[in-house]
Amino acid sequence: MAWPQSVRNINERLQKVLLKVLRAKIHRATVTEACVDYVGSITIDSELLEAVGLHVGECVLVADMTDGARFETYVFAGEPGSGVICINGAAARLVGVGDEVIIMAYAYASPEEVAKIKPAVALVDKQNKIVNML
Secondary structure, three states: OOOOHHHHHHHHHHHHEEEEEEEEEEEEEOOOOEOOOOOOEEEEEEHHHHHHHHOOOEEEEEOOOOOOOOEEEEEEEOOOOOOEEEHHHHHHHHOOOEEEEEEEEEEOOHHHHOOOOOOOOEEHHHHHHHOEEO
């Protein structure tokens, strides 16, 4: 049985798509502040930003390990060495101080480029200090 032309050309079509892949992650950060009366964003210790290559204004996905909430927001730089992880604006209603969160950033890449992307992953302690880089 011959496959239809549309199926035979699937590899060609897949080469033209972009895949969303993990490029940076801060794992198990502890929320130090939650401020509803703010314009929005997540404030992250700038040393953590630098360690994983996150940029001010970049979109991140935040997953709260304590209650399962997930939301997107954008990055603000916090005081270096402060350990700050502050959820600002409406998202502050989704977390509590002391909650553990995973902060993830993604990149769009062609199927050929995906294998070349090695995510920078920072494992942090309860004070949001890096204990290991993966």
